[in-house]
Amino acid sequence: MNISFSADLPDTGFILIPVLKDHLDSKILKDVDARTDGAVMRAARVAEFTGKPGEALTVPAPQGLADAIIVLLGLGDASDLTAKDAHGLGGKAAAQVIGKTTTAALLIDGLEIGGLKGEALAVAAGTGALLRNYDFDLYRKKTAKKDKKVLSSFAIIGSGLEKASEKMDAEKAVVEGVFFARDLVTEPPNVLHPESYAERCRELEKLGVKVTILDEADMAKLGMNTLLGVGQGSTKGSRLAVMEWKGGGDEAPLAFIGKGVTFDTGGISLKPGDGMWDMKFDMGGSAAVVGAMMALAGRKAKANVVGLVGLVENMPDGDAQRPADVVTSMSGQTVEVLNTDAEGRLVLADVLTYAQKFHKPRAMVDLATLTGAIIISLAHEYGGLFTKDDAFAESLLSSAKTAGEELWRMPLGKAHDEMIKSDIADMKNIGGREGGSSSAAAFLARFVEDDIPWAHLDIAGTAWATKDADVWPKGATGYGVRLLDQFVRDGYEG
Known part of the structure; x- marks a missing residue:
C-alpha cells in the first residue's frame, strides 16, 4: 500500500476525521464542516456523536463534498492516549474502509496523541494503517477469496508533513x-x-x-x-x-x-x-x-x-x-x-x-x-x-x-x-x-x-x-x- 502525505483536503472518496471525546470544536472538524455548509456537525448532533472510543459516524455525500464520504472516528479522552494509540489511529482508520474502497484519506492537522504530533504522528499513523492492511490468502484456490479489498493507497492530510515520506521509508x-x-x-x-x-x-x-x-x-x-x-x-x-x-x-x-x-x-x-x-x-x-x-x-x-x-x-x-x-x-x-x-x-x-x-x-x-x-x-x-x-x-x-x-x-x-x-x-x-x-x-x-x-x-x-x-x-x-x-x-x- 502506498502511504502519501499532503496538506490539501481531498474532495472525493473516504475522508476519515479523528475526534477526541467532547472536542467537536477541533480545527480539523471545523474546516470540514465549513466545506459542507454545516452538514457534518448537524449529523453529529443528530447521532449524538461525542468522540467516545470506538464510536464512528458516517456522513455520505454531504453538501460541498458530494463525491466524498466523511467518517468521524471517536478516540476517547486525550489524557488516556499513548504512543500505541498513535499507531492505532492509522489502523482504526484503515479498518473502517477495508472492504469498502481501495483508497482513503486521514486528517490529522492539529491533532496530538500520546505526545506525538505533526510528522511524528503522521508517520506513526501511516505505519498503523500499513500494519492493519495485512491479508494472507495464499491457500484459497477454488473457493471464493475473502470478501474484502485491501487498501492500495492511504493519504495522511496535515500541515508541515514535507519530510514525512522520507521518514516513512524506514517504517515500511x-x-x-x-x-x-x-x-x-x-x-x-x-x-x-x-x-x-x-x-x-x-x-x-x-x-x-x-x-x-x-x-x-x-x-x-x-x-x-x-x-x-x-x-x-x-x-x-x-x-x-x-x-x-x-x-x-x-x-x-x-x-x-x-x-x-x-x-x-x-x-x-x-x-x-x-x-x-x-x-x-x-x-x-x-x-x-x-x-x-x-x-x-x-x-x-x-x-x-x-x-x-x-x-x-x-x-x-x-x-x-x-x-x-x-x-x-x-x-x-x-x-x-x-x-x-x-x-x-x-x-x-x-x-x-x-x-x-x-x-x-x-x-x-x-x-x-x-x-x-x-x-x-x-x-x-x-x-x-x-x-x-x-x-x-x-x-x-x-x-x-x-x-x-x-x-x-x-x-x-x-x-x-x-x-x-x-x-x-x-x-x-x-x-x-x-x-x-x-x-x-x-x-x-x-x-x-x-x-x-x-x-x-x-x-x-x-x-x-x-x-x-x-x-x-x-x-x-x-x-x-x-x-x-x-x-x-x-x-x-x-
Whole structure:
C-alpha cells in the first residue's frame, strides 16, 4: 500500500476525521464542516456523536463534498492516549474502509496523541494503517477469496508533513519484517517445517544478511543435544539458522534468539487434540527474530545484530524423547526431561550457548511462545519480561512502550531456580504448575554467562490473536518485530 502525505483536503472518496471525546470544536472538524455548509456537525448532533472510543459516524455525500464520504472516528479522552494509540489511529482508520474502497484519506492537522504530533504522528499513523492492511490468502484456490479489498493507497492530510515520506521509508522496511513474520506464523506446518523454514531464512541474503544453516550433523558435533532431542521423533530434520547483519563496524553484536518449534504435539507428553492446530504458531518467537533481522537490514540499521533461531518439530514416535530421559546440553550441563511438552526451553538452551560461544554478544534477548502460564498471568495484552538486570529491563520496557508492543516485568529469583533442581541431573525441565513462566525463565538463565545482559520474553499470549485489533487482523500478529527494531534504535545504533 502506498502511504502519501499532503496538506490539501481531498474532495472525493473516504475522508476519515479523528475526534477526541467532547472536542467537536477541533480545527480539523471545523474546516470540514465549513466545506459542507454545516452538514457534518448537524449529523453529529443528530447521532449524538461525542468522540467516545470506538464510536464512528458516517456522513455520505454531504453538501460541498458530494463525491466524498466523511467518517468521524471517536478516540476517547486525550489524557488516556499513548504512543500505541498513535499507531492505532492509522489502523482504526484503515479498518473502517477495508472492504469498502481501495483508497482513503486521514486528517490529522492539529491533532496530538500520546505526545506525538505533526510528522511524528503522521508517520506513526501511516505505519498503523500499513500494519492493519495485512491479508494472507495464499491457500484459497477454488473457493471464493475473502470478501474484502485491501487498501492500495492511504493519504495522511496535515500541515508541515514535507519530510514525512522520507521518514516513512524506514517504517515500511519494519512493516515488511512484520509481514514476513506473520506469513511464517500463518503457514501450515506441512509447508513450514524446520527444513523449509531454514530455506526461508535465506531470503534475507538479498538484503545483505549473512545466513548460515546448521543441520543435525553439524549440531551433533557441537553437542547440541537438548535441541536435537526435541526433534528426534520427527521425520523432518532439525536446523539452526544464524543471520548476521553487520551495520555497526567492529563492535560486538546484539543477539536475538528465537524458539522455532514449527509444530508442537507435545511429543510423548501429548497435548489434547482439541485446539492442537494452534500449535503451528509455536514458532512465533523465531518469526519475530527473522522479521526483525529483515527490518534491520531493510532500513540499513547502523548496528551489528545476529539472529539465531532453533528450528524443530516436536512429534511422538518410536524414536521420540521420553519423559525421564537425561540429555547433555552444549554447555555440558545435564537436563532430566520430565515433560516433553516443555520443549521450547530445551531448544533455546543450546542456542543461547551457541550464541555466546561463537558470537560473543554484548547482550542477548530471547523470544518464545514458551508457557501457557504467561497467558494466565497477562492474558493477551503484554509479553512477559524476565531478567535479573534492572537497567536492561528498563531499556526493554521503554522500547516496548514506544513500539506499542508492551511488556510486563515478571519475577525471576532464587526460589524459581530451586524449582528446577533434579535428583539425578543438573536440572529438570519443569518446575511445577506454580510460577511456571518464572521457573521456565530460571531454566534458561542457567545457560547464560553472568556478565552478559540477557532477557527472556515470553510471547505465548501475544503472537496470535483470535480477533481483530487496531494494527492487525485476527491471526498472526508479528509481535516482537517492532519491539526489537525499536530496542536497536534506542540503544545500539551509532
